[in-house]
Amino acid sequence: MLSNIGEILVFLILASSFLIIYNAYLDIKIRNQIVKKTIYNLSLFQITFTILSFFTLIIGFIHSDFSLINVYENSHTAKPLFYKIAGTWGNHEGSLLLWINILVLFSFLFLIFNFRHNKKFRLCTLIFQNILIIGFVVFLLLNSNPFSSIYPVPLEGLGLNPILQDPALAIHPPLLYVGFVGCSIYFSAAMASMFSEYKGKEFALSIKSWVQISWCFQTLGITVGSIWAYYELGWGGFWFWDPVENASLLPWFAITALMHSVMVLEKRNTLYAWVIILCLLTFILSVTGTFLVRSGILNSVHTFASDPSRGIYILLFLGMMIFASLIIFFNKHKKESYNFNLKTRETFILVNNWFMAFFLVTVLVGTLYPIFLDVITDVKISVGPPFYNIVIIPLIVPFIILMTVGPQFKWINSQDIKFNKNIFVFFGAVIINLFIYYFFGSYSILTNLIFIVAIFLILQCFLDAKKSFSKNKKFEYPRIISHLGFGLLVLSIGINHQYSLEVDFNLKVGENKKVNNYEIFFENIKIEQNKNYKSVIGNFKLTDLKKNSVQYLDPEIRVYSDPETLTYEAAIKSRITSDFYLTMSNVSRSEYYNIKFQNKPFMIWIWISAFIIASGGFVQLVLKKNEN
Amino acid sequence: MKISIFKIIIFSFVIFFLLVFWLGLKKNNNYDTNNIIGNKISNFQLSSIYNNKSISEEVLKKNKFTLINFFASWCAPCRTEHKYLLNLSNKNDDVKILGINFKDKKNNAISFLNELGNPYDFVAEDTEGKASIFFGIYGIPESVLVDSELVIIKKIVGPIDLEQYEAILQLTQ
Numbered sequence: 191m192l193s194n195i196g197e198i199l200v201f202l203i204l205a206s207s208f209l210i211i212y213n214a215y216l217d218i219k220i221r222n223q224i225v226k227k228t229i230y231n232l233s234l235f236q237i238t239f240t241i242l243s244f245f246t247l248i249i250g251f252i253h254s255d256f257s258l259i260n261v262y263e264n265s266h267t268a269k270p271l272f273y274k275i276a277g278t279w280g281n282h283e284g285s286l287l288l289w290i291n292i293l294v295l296f297s298f299l300f301l302i303f304n305f306r307h308n309k310k311f312r313l314c315t316l317i318f319q320n321i322l323i324i325g326f327v328v329f330l331l332l333n334s335n336p337f338s339s340i341y342p343v344p345l346e347g348l349g350l351n352p353i354l355q356d357p358a359l360a361i362h363p364p365l366l367y368v369g370f371v372g373c374s375i376y377f378s379a380a381m382a383s384m385f386s387e388y389k390g391k392e393f394a395l396s397i398k399s400w401v402q403i404s405w406c407f408q409t410l411g412i413t414v415g416s417i418w419a420y421y422e423l424g425w426g427g428f429w430f431w432d433p434v435e436n437a438s439l440l441p442w443f444a445i446t447a448l449m450h451s452v453m454v455l456e457k458r459n460t461l462y463a464w465v466i467i468l469c470l471l472t473f474i475l476s477v478t479g480t481f482l483v484r485s486g487i488l489n490s491v492h493t494f495a496s497d498p499s500r501g502i503y504i505l506l507f508l509g510m511m512i513f514a515s516l517i518i519f520f521n522k523h524k525k526e527s528y529n530f531n532l533k534t535r536e537t538f539i540l541v542n543n544w545f546m547a548f549f550l551v552t553v554l555v556g557t558l559y560p561i562f563l564d565v566i567t568d569v570k571i572s573v574g575p576p577f578y579n580i581v582i583i584p585l586i587v588p589f590i591i592l593m594t595v596g597p598q599f600k601w602i603n604s605q606d607i608k609f610n611k612n613i614f615v616f617f618g619a620v621i622i623n624l625f626i627y628y629f630f631g632s633y634s635i636l637t638n639l640i641f642i643v644a645i646f647l648i649l650q651c652f653l654d655a656k657k658s659f660s661k662n663k664k665f666e667y668p669r670i671i672s673h674l675g676f677g678l679l680v681l682s683i684g685i686n687h688q689y690s691l692e693v694d695f696n697l698k699v700g701e702n703k704k705v706n707n708y709e710i711f712f713e714n715i716k717i718e719q720n721k722n723y724k725s726v727i728g729n730f731k732l733t734d735l736k737k738n739s740v741q742y743l744d745p746e747i748r749v750y751s752d753p754e755t756l757t758y759e760a761a762i763k764s765r766i767t768s769d770f771y772l773t774m775s776n777v778s779r780s781e782y783y784n785i786k787f788q789n790k791p792f793m794i795w796i797w798i799s800a801f802i803i804a805s806g807g808f809v810q811l812v813l814k815k816n817e818n
Numbered sequence: 819m820k821i822s823i824f825k826i827i828i829f830s831f832v833i834f835f836l837l838v839f840w841l842g843l844k845k846n847n848n849y850d851t852n853n854i855i856g857n858k859i860s861n862f863q864l865s866s867i868y869n870n871k872s873i874s875e876e877v878l879k880k881n882k883f884t885l886i887n888f889f890a891s892w893c894a895p896c897r898t899e900h901k902y903l904l905n906l907s908n909k910n911d912d913v914k915i916l917g918i919n920f921k922d923k924k925n926n927a928i929s930f931l932n933e934l935g936n937p938y939d940f941v942a943e944d945t946e947g948k949a950s951i952f953f954g955i956y957g958i959p960e961s962v963l964v965d966s967e968l969v970i971i972k973k974i975v976g977p978i979d980l981e982q983y984e985a986i987l988q989l990t991q
Contacts, residue, residue: 487842501843509836516832520825558835565841 192250193258196337199243203294204327206236207320214313214320223309225301229316233298240294244278244287247336251278257343260284260336266347268722268751269355276360282484282500283336285363290330292371293323300375300400307388307396314382315375322374325510329503358418362411369408370441370476375400376448377473380466381515384522389462394455397469399814401452405445406807412438413800420793421760428796431578433488436557437479440550444472447546449807454536457601461536463523464543470515477508487561531603538596545589552581584636586680590643593676594650597669615653619645626685633688640684647677664813672806678799682792691789696782703785709733710772710787723750728774728783730761745774769793859968864942864949867919867927873942875968881914883971883990886962887938888950890922891930896959899977903937906986913963913990914939920950920958963989 210232217226247260251274256262264281265274278284297319304312330336376397383393415438416428429435448468454461482488485501530537556573563569598607623641627633651674658666693705702711713729726747733740743761750757763770768791774783864873878884887903889896907915917938919927924943931941944950953962963972963986971989974982 481839485843487839502840505836505839505843509832512832512836516828561842562838565838565845 191257192246192255193337193339196243196246196250196258197331197335199239199246200327200331200335200337202239203236203243203290204324204331206232206239207323207327210236211317211320214317218310218313225305225309225312229313230301233301233316237294237298240291244291247284247287248275248278251275254347256345256347257339257341258336259338259340262340262344262347264348266722270721272357272360273355276355279363279367280359283330283334285367286326286330286334287336288364288367289371290323290326292367293319293326293374296372296375296400297323297378300379303399304396307392308386310386311379311382311388311393311396314385315379318378318381319375322378325507329500329507333500333503356418356422358414358421362414362418365407365414366411366438369404369406369411369445370438370479372400372404372407373441373445373473373476376469377511377515380469381518384466384518390459391456393462394452394465398452398456399811401445401449402807402810405442405449406804406811408438408442408445409800409804409807412442413797413804416800417797421762422757428793431556431573431575433557433560434483436553437482437488439553440479440557441472441475443546443550443553444468444475447543447550448472450539450542450546454539458536460526460528461540463526466519470519474508474512474515477504477511481505481508482557488557533599533607534603535596535599535601538592538599541592542596545585545592548585549582552578583640587636587639587643590647590677590680593673594643594647597654597666597673611653612650615649616642616646618649619643630689637684637688640680644677644681644684648674648681651677667813668806668810670806671809672803675799675802675804675806678795678802682795682799685792686790686796689791692786693788694784694786697785698781698783704735705787707734707736708787708789709735710785712783712785723748725749725759726776730772730785732770732772741770743770743772745772747774747776764794766794767791855970855973857970859953859962859964859970862949864918864944867924867941867943873916873940877940878914878916878964878968879966882912882966884914884916884964884968885986886916886918886953886964888918888920888944888953888958888960890920890958891926892922893920893958895977897934899959899979900934900937902978902980902983904935906983907937907939910987910990913986917941918950918953919943919945921945 210229213226213229213232217229220226247258249255250258250261251265252271254261254265254267254274256265260281260283264284265277269277279288297316300319301312301316379393379397379400383389388396412435415435419430419435420428445468448465451461451465451468455465481501481504485504487501530540556577560571560573563571595609595612598609598612600607619642622645623638626641627638651670654666655670655674658664658670691706695703697703697710697712699712699714702709704710709732711731711733713731716727716729718725718727726749727744728746730743730745731740732743741763743763745761746759748757748759758773758775760771760773762772768789771786771788771790771793773786776783859875861875865871866873885903885906903915906913915938917940919941922943922945924945927941927943931938953960959977961974961978962970963974964970972986978986
């Protein structure tokens with residue numbers, strides 16, 4: 191029953207896409223600036239059908255309707271309600287439906303909110319967006335139908351991978367999807383802009399908010415994913431340069447570059463071609479990422495739901511997207527004249543873009559090189575953290591310096607700027623770094639440099655905040671907040687990396703172990719029966735011998751029943767200055783447990799600063815709304 | 819559209835990328851048990867867990883059949899298949915067993931074998947799990963049965979059970 195309803199709704203989405211394209215095409219020929227009412231109505235129908243189809247699937251999951259193959263494969267009656275709902279997008283088919291939902295949602299919102307802009311441009315955008323929608327709906331119907339039914343109806347489902355049963359992971363995909371799929375709208379807008387000759391400042395204004403929205407969500411999505419890896423995978427790290435993490439980082443670099451250069455287009459009416467390239471590139475990279483993750487071409491901890499036949503379809507689609515955008519770009523591209531003064535804000539934004547392009551290429555090479563090598567020469571390698579650390583980390587230093595100095599310049603011309611204050615701030619940073627170096631232990635020259643520039647950026651952001659607050663320059667806030675977040679992020683990663691403590695040992699109940707200033711006592715072990723898993727909980731007493739303070743840590747081993755899987759839940763005590771992180775795993779045939787203890791300073795600040803970075807974007811959106 | 823060298827380069831790049839992706843998709847079957855049968859194991863070099871002596875394909879070519887078994891002391895299912903391996907090594911002299919210790923610590927592996935008995939004619943170490951990739955291994959226990967030409971005649975994913983054990987005996991008669 192649900193299967194039929196769902197499929198009918200998906201067909202209705204497809205039909206309304208065709209009708210929208212047809213009507214928009216007719217309407218473009220009419221020379222006025224009013225978009226026909228029919229198109230609004232069709233879009234409204236389309237969004238309604240899309241949301242309803244998604245709700246149908248959610249209902250299938252809530253009621254554990256195992257007549258749907260998708261529910262049967264990914265759910266179980268014993269699962270808590272929250273994870274039943276999250277299970278909707280915790281699998282390939284359901285997440286593709288979510289993907290379509292976001293495509294349609296952005297298509298609808300773009301049509302409604304951009305009413306001030308040129309009609310031909312809006313309708314062209316709508317046409318391109320609906321071509322994308324058709325592409326993905328056809329993919330859904332042919333290859334990944336979440337509404338496929340199964341007969342006879344099984345009595346019980348197979349269950350959701352327990353490692354995915356985590357609140358952070360339940361919100362991670364929707365956040366990332368809004369970020370990645372949201373890029374589709376300015377992909378379409380860029381195509382439309384080239385077609386309708388709607389260029390320059392106007393175009394920049396039409397896409398700016400959409401770029402910011404998707405940037406915020408991408409940043410949040412990546413952060414939440416990282417938090418999940420920290421809590422759930424039990425490795426105690428926050429970034430592994432895993433190919434799938436990289437796949438999410440690639441569009442982020444492109445979109446960050448875009449978010450900066452779109453301002454140049456708005457203020458100076460130049461860099462149009464570059465903005466178009468970035469618009470196209472961001473979505474192309476998002477789809478490339480999807481291809482890499484879903485096709486099974488990569489092997490990584492994250493690769494779930496891999497299936498080569500999906501890969502062929504996404505690849506075909508990707509190829510068409512790239513060719514279409516290249517051909518249109520080359521046909522419509524006209525030479526621009528650039529007129530930049532060296533000492534201007536736009537020059538620094540351009541420099542930011544070069545850095546972003548460099549980071550992008552580095553990560554792209556690191557991610558794709560193993561695939562290429564495997565295909566061409568049959569040699570299997572994996573590119574790990576050392577490569578990225580060597581290539582990226584040294585460049586962070588000039589990058590942050592330019593990031594600090596750049597915003598001090600004005601647009602177009604700023605000859606009369608003096609840097610006395612900045613030099614002062616820089617020396618402040620050097621002194622603070624010396625304190626850290628002296629009191630907490632020595633580190634390499636590179637780390638010194640990184641600490642100095644990060645502190646420099648943070649201090650400068652505070653000064654800028656004070657200045658723009660007293661002059662009531664609200665439009666500077668978002669930039670200051672995000673840059674401050676970035677400075678904090680680099681500093682906390684540096685400190686975390688420098689002062690982490692990690693030890694591995696075996697312990698049995700009643701024993702204790704001394705590590706540096708800490709004493710770990712294994713008190714006892716408890717076995718608990720939960721709804722869909724059994725857990726073995728260890729009770730540990732952690733004493734800080736220096737401060738004489740006591741903490742209790744309870745790591746867990748969970749044995750899930752459907753499907754039968756073991757997961758290790760870390761016990762984490764987050765504090766402002768550092769995190770204690772303890773995992774235990776059983777050693778077979780012995781009463782000993784393998785314990786991994788870590789003390790990770792400034793861990794929580796990594797998440798906080800990532801949220802600060804994202805919040806800069808949200809502040810911008812709020813300010814803009816108030817302005818309107 | 820005017821054709822220029824720059825555009826040709828860009829298009830060739832894109833075509834190259836897409837082609838490699840496409841080939842990558844077609845190629846991605848090294849985890850499929852059926853496809854690996856009939857393949858020949860190419861040159862490998864492992865060192866023995868007991869004395870660091872090297873074990874290479876030359877050693878295996880002397881045997882009529884070799885069962886290459888991947889195990890680790892931390893792997894629970896490896897214990898369940900252990901009795902079949904012991905039986906095999908007692909019953910059938912035509913089959914030699916090479917144990918490859920996968921992502922394990924040397925001492926743990928040795929005490930594992932002391933405790934449960936050692937069915938292996940050779941025990942090699944693969945501490946980082948890198949060498950095992952060449953055998954198409956992605957999780958243990960897994961076993962590969964090869965003949966004297968090092969052609970794979972059977973691959974077993976997961977622990978060896980009675981059925982698989984009998985299949986090995988039949989294949990090696």
